[in-house]
Amino acid sequence: MLFVDASEYGNSSCLILGVRARLALQVMQDELQKLALKVNHHEENIRFLKSELNAVEDSCADLGIKIGNYYSSMAAIANNDTSVEEAEQRTIQSILKQDETAAGIICQLKIRHYQHASKLPLMKDVLGVVATLGKINNDNLSRVLSEYLGLDNMLGVVCKTYDGVEGLETYDKEGMVDKTSGIHGLGRTIGKFLDGRFTVFCLENIRPFSGDFMIDDPQRKLLLHKPRLPSGEFPPGFLGFAVNMIHLDQANLSCLTAGGHGLRETLFYSLFSQLQVYKTRAELRNAIPLINDGAVSLDGSILRPNGSFCLGNRYAIIWIYPLTSHHILLFDH
DSSP: OOOOOHHHHHHHHHHHHHHHHHHHHHHHHHHHHHHHHHHHHHHHHHHHHHHHHHHHHHHHHHHHHHHHHHHHHHHHHHTTOOOHHHHHHHHHHHHHHOTTSHHHHHHHHHHHSHHHHTTOHHHHTEEEEGGGSOBBSOHHHHHHHHHHHHHHHHTOEEESSHHHHHHHOOBOTTSOBOTTSHHHHHHHHTTOOOOSOOOEEEGGGSOOOOSOBOTTOTTOOBOOOOOOOTTSOOOTTEEEEGGGSOBOOGGGSSOSSTTOOOTIIIIIHHHHTTOEEESSHHHHHHTGGGOSSOEEETTSOEEOTTSOEEOSOOOOOOOOOBOOGGGGGGOOO
16 A cells, blocks of 8 residues: 655645646736737827827817908908008018118118129128018008017018128228128118118028928928817917918028028027917917917017017007918918
């Protein structure tokens, strides 16, 4: 008769139970891993669907804003808003009256002495004056953005390269401005004497917008994140970003710098950044928690990026001239 040692039997049983437990644990871990993969797959699907939903909501909101802007612009035209020809002439005449400024001299050279000016190396690098390089389809918006920029910026001279900036002004051995060369010398040839300082923008020295552009947009508008309420909706009265409301000529949309950049992502983004535009003063103030880089309203309110408001009566300033009615649908953000 064989006798089995009880301790050996117990050890064998424990060994078998341990193996079974490990196998069961491995099966559970495998199942958990499969479940985690499924959860991860579903989470990715949810994220994708949310992004698609946001894109659809943005498109719907953009369409609503376009329609609102269209009817607002139509109402402005019905109320005898300034025609583009009158506005352009008014802008140019206002600049020409500033005949002791660099902007006034450059405007005179380009308009009244074009044949001579076009052959000058200095003028070949000068694109023009800020006030004449963009167009806006709404008189009220043109007024408030011009006031926001101020006269110095509106009369700013825009050059493509730093060589152009250096060509505008030279200095003698004592560091004094040489009045016989550069823009000073050109002014004297037409009987105009430049007095005081003037602002010059150099496109190649401006850090361009680093984000993306709107897909298939002929105006190469910047893809900016629109403000949203906690509900996910846009704040009432929000019309868009000022930088995207400037209409540019085709020649100024790209390839003005060695990096291939145009005026919107260089000059105008440096001037406006993500300045928001609202329909009314009240709607702007209600949206203050959502405003980071300042805002303006069509009825004249100005909130600067540092949080200060511009109050008091509005004053006359050189305007960016508006577009004609057939360009209204380009008023987008």
